[in-house]
Amino acid sequence: xxxxxxxxxxxxxxxxxxxxxxxxxxxxxxxxxxxxxxxxxxxxxxxxxxxxxxxxxxxxxxxxxxxxxxxxxxxxxxxxxxxxxxxxxxxxxxxxxxxxxxxxxxxxxxxxxxxxxxxxxxxxxxxxxxxxxxxxxxxxxxxxxxxxxxxxxxxxxxxxxxxxxxxxxxxxxxxxxxxxxxxxxxxxxxxxxxxxxxxxxxxxxxxxxxxxxxxxxxxxxxxxxxxxxxxxxxxxxxxxxxxxxxxxxxxxxxxxxxxxxxxxxxxxxxxxxxxxxxxxxxxxxxxxxxxxxxxxxxxxxxxxxxxxxxxxxxxxxxxxxxxxxxxxxx
Numbered sequence: 335x336x337x338x339x340x341x342x343x344x345x346x347x348x349x350x351x352x353x354x355x356x357x358x359x360x361x362x363x364x365x366x367x368x369x370x371x372x373x374x375x376x377x378x379x380x381x382x383x384x385x386x387x388x389x390x391x392x393x394x395x396x397x398x399x400x401x402x403x404x405x406x407x408x409x410x411x412x413x414x415x416x417x418x419x420x421x422x423x424x425x426x427x428x429x430x431x432x433x434x435x436x437x438x439x440x441x442x443x444x445x446x447x448x449x450x451x452x453x454x455x456x457x458x459x460x461x462x463x464x465x466x467x468x469x470x471x472x473x474x475x476x477x478x479x480x481x482x483x484x485x486x487x488x489x490x491x492x493x494x495x496x497x498x499x500x501x502x503x504x505x506x507x508x509x510x511x512x513x514x515x516x517x518x519x520x521x522x523x524x525x526x527x528x529x530x531x532x533x534x535x536x537x538x539x540x541x542x543x544x545x546x547x548x549x550x551x552x553x554x555x556x557x558x559x560x561x562x563x564x565x566x567x568x569x570x571x572x573x574x575x576x577x578x579x580x581x582x583x584x585x586x587x588x589x590x591x592x593x594x595x596x597x598x599x600x601x602x603x604x605x606x607x608x609x610x611x612x613x614x615x616x617x618x619x620x621x622x623x624x625x626x627x628x629x630x631x632x633x634x635x636x637x638x639x640x641x642x643x644x645x646x647x648x649x650x651x652x653x654x655x656x657x658x659x660x661x662x663x664x
Contacts, residue, residue: 377407385415393422410440410448417455425499426524430459464500465527466519469493471534475509480532482506495527507532511539570629574622581619 384399400416403409417432437452470478470489480487480494483503487494498521505517512535522528595602595609 373406377403381412388419393419397423408439410436410443410445413439414448414451426459426462427464427497427499430456430463430497462524463497464521464524466496466498467493467527467529468496468505469531471532473534475512475535478507478509480507505530505532507535509535512537566629566632570626574626576622
């Protein structure tokens with residue numbers, strides 16, 4: 335049953351002591367189990383499970399159960415316990431809202447004692463509250479919707495003040511036909527207010543037009559001559575790199591052959607073999623350097639030399655012995 339220790343909670347509130355996690359009586363006398371609805375039975379089960387968690391100071395597990403219990407069977411007593419649970423977690427904004435809802439529900443049910451408890455708890459929390467003042471865009475689109483941490487916010491032409499918990503909060507603005515806008519806002523210090531202006535939304539038509547424009551102009555801005563210069567330059571860089579590699583290999587083979595040869599005269603077969611490998615690598619290095627140099631020079635000419643307008647893209651680049659040749663229609 336949702337009953338027990340109500341007067342303990344009431345006394346703690348009047349004395350201004352720390353929050354007391356106590357069960358509060360049900361709104362009406364408990365009916366026989368067989369006559370209660372499944373929702374009421376399940377609400378009571380979750381309430382009792384939540385109180386067990388609170389007794390063990392597992393508030394993060396207790397709060398969701400109390401919220402679920404209230405959704406199944408609305409009760410000002412459950413809300414008072416939920417507010418107490420949130421306060422223990424440091425979620426001052428959620429605690430204040432739970433006490434406010436408990437007060438309103440208790441007043442409607444004629445439960446003045448519970449309404450008094452809720453009001454006292456609200457007054458005690460008031461100096462610790464953190465607020466966001468949200469101002470809608472200067473030119474709000476039709477059917478503008480604003481959500482804070484997933485909860486909808488009533489939108490009007492004026493600013494809206496919202497009590498929030500410590501930490502970061504996500505503000506999302508949306509409207510049909512517009513790109514959704516998202517903001518992450520940090521809660522201010524206790525007792526402070528942060529002003530937040532929701533940015534203007536961008537029409538989807540503008541984004542689509544920009545994308546279409548980009549697709550229409552998405553072809554390469556380079557003409558055939560510039561493309562040929564890039565390709566030829568790539569060949570030149572490869573030639574220089576390969577030439578350097580063969581040059582290093584040639585030098586290494588020469589150094590190895592010195593152990594078997596005197597100058598260019600080799601009496602040992604191993605020395606002859608190393609000398610031949612050194613000469614082959616040296617020749618390959620020379621050819622690669624020549625090709626690389628010619629290709630780089632050709633690339634520079636293609637890129638910087640003023641030739642007829644780039645009106646076409648038919649380009650051929652070829653590699654020949656010691657030279658790079660290109661042909662194109664521009």
